[in-house]
Amino acid sequence: MLSLKAVFAGYGGGNVLQSVDLECAEQTITCIVGPNGAGKSTVLRVISGLLRPSAGEITMDGQAIGDQAPDEILRRGITQVPQSHALFPAMSVHENVLMGGYLIRKNRRLLRDRLELVRERVPLVAERAHDHAGNLSGGQRRMVEIARCLMLDPKVILLDEPSLGLDPRSLAGVADLIHSLNQEGTTVLLVEQNVRLGLGLATHGVVMEGGKVRLTGTAAAIKDDPEIAALYLGGTRASPIPQNTPSTGPETTSV
Ligand SMILES: Nc1ncnc2c1ncn2[C@@H]1O[C@H](COP(=O)(O)OP(=O)(O)O)[C@@H](O)[C@H]1O
Ligand SMILES: [Mg+2]
Structure with a gap:
């Protein structure tokens, strides 16, 4: 339904996204996780048209939308819930x-x-x-x-860290709402720092790092990936995934 192929995009100082491939099938919930600065929010911005890709293809139901303005992308059924x-x-x-x-x-x-x-x-x-x-x-x-x-x-809802700043009880309410919208047919693409919540809610998971997709799979498989589990889901969480762009300095991961 929504597809990114070899997408590059940035903010003037070079590309942040380095050939991102992503597929969201109809009525799935895909959760993007990864350290701060990985490019997760940039992926949402490039889909909603707030940022134009410098290369690559973005399609919605087979039609190219990479060169469309944000209001046209809204009309095609993709909406981003603002921060x-x-x-x-x-x-x-x-x-x-x-x-x-x-x-x-x-x-x-x-x-x-x-x-x-x-x-x-x-x-x-x-x-x-x-x-x-x-x-x-x-x-x-x-x-x-x-x-x-x-x-x-909308056919597709984009959510950037919906859990941010919420207490556990509010979190449950928001997660229930996302789940019920999905049950009613809405495709969801979300970014979550709260990896446990995000992957718990999602059907599919995407791990990003340094502007690249490092791992994709079912949410369950990503959760069970030993490296991801060690980094994000308890146990040794002290060090984030090492960045392959040393010039940006150390990054921190909040879970
Ligand atoms: N408006 C902007 N102008 C310039 N650089 C930006 C802007 N927004 C994000 N960046 C840079 O792009 C990279 C990825 O940012 P972002 O997509 O927000 O990461 P994430 O959401 O994974 O934390 C970071 O290095 C960040 O500094
Ligand atoms: Mg972000």
């Missing part, structure tokens, strides 16, 4: 969610139907409709951020 603090705190939950329907604002009927769908998929949106977004807990805000993206009924 935290993306809601307007003084506006209601309802108003915040409605803004996710900006691209379809002229079609009142569709907007209403979509809102109804989102309220069903994320009950919090109905329950707390008139509360200011600023009065929600961190986990509830994250759920509303995801709900807002659902106004465009």
